[in-house]
Amino acid sequence: MKKKSFNLVEIATVVSIILIITSSVAASFFIAGSKRLEAEARKIIYDAAWLREAAVSSHQNYHLHFTSNYYEIYDGGGNLIKRENLVSQITSPSTPFDVYFYTFSTGTSSWTAGDADDISISLRHQGKTKTITVFGKTGFVKIP
Secondary structure, three states: OOOOOOOHHHHHHHHHHHHHHHHHHHHHHHHHHHHHHHHHHHHHHHHHHHHHHHHHHHOOOEEEEEOOOEEEEEOOOOOEEEEEEOOOEEEEOOOOEEEEEEEEOOEEEEEEOOEOOOEEEEEEEOOEEEEEEEOOOOOOEEOO
């Protein structure tokens, strides 16, 4: 009578295939986390640039209000325009804080309350950090 069983080569092949699949899935989760951080940083940049342009074109003041896990956009009258939840955590400056976009006759300026210098906003997700800079004199925003 012939017994049906698996030999060592077949078992090793199946185990190696499972390991390859598992490692590729784990790597994709790691890559997705770093892409999420980049996407959230870009989202903040786009919203801040939009506020800067809105302040210039409408001659109104706007501001971004940041907490550790979300940010909100307000117009000059204090009306909430948008709230955006973040997967990343804002680690600096200490939260909550605001970034204001004021319109002047000579252009636009932005700063945090009581601070006319450049602002560095740090996002952290899965051990990685991304920094966004808002330039105080011009309101330009970029990832250095």
